[in-house]
Amino acid sequence: MSAAVLTRTAAKTVARRPVSFIMQIRSMGRAFEHAPYERVPVTVKPAAPDYVKEVSFVLGKIVTYVPTFGLLLGWPALAKWAVDGHV
Numbered sequence: 001m002s003a004a005v006l007t008r009t010a011a012k013t014v015a016r017r018p019v020s021f022i023m024q025i026r027s028m029g030r031a032f033e034h035a036p037y038e039r040v041p042v043t044v045k046p047a048a049p050d051y052v053k054e055v056s057f058v059l060g061k062i063v064t065y066v067p068t069f070g071l072l073l074g075w076p077a078l079a080k081w082a083v084d085g086h087v
Contacts (some may be wrong), residue, residue, distance in 0.1 A: 071078075
């Protein structure tokens with residue numbers, strides 16, 4: 001690169017507006033968003049609730065978690081009942 005090109009590039013860099021610390025933090029926070037946040041227009045109607053989907057989701061979790069934690073927390077009682085003092 002010639003000296004003129006380097007000087008011009010340096011001048012452009014110096015001429016830019018300095019970015020404040022707050023703007024850097026704000027842009028970093030926006031980088032973590034999965035999608036840009038925008039307000040929904042007033043003309044858009046809210047979605048109707050899907051109760052069947054919600055109930056099936058909760059029941060699926062209950063069917064999974066209750067037996068799992070029952071075995072994890074209740075195995076001493078099950079072992080005592082199964083052995084019944086015959087050890």
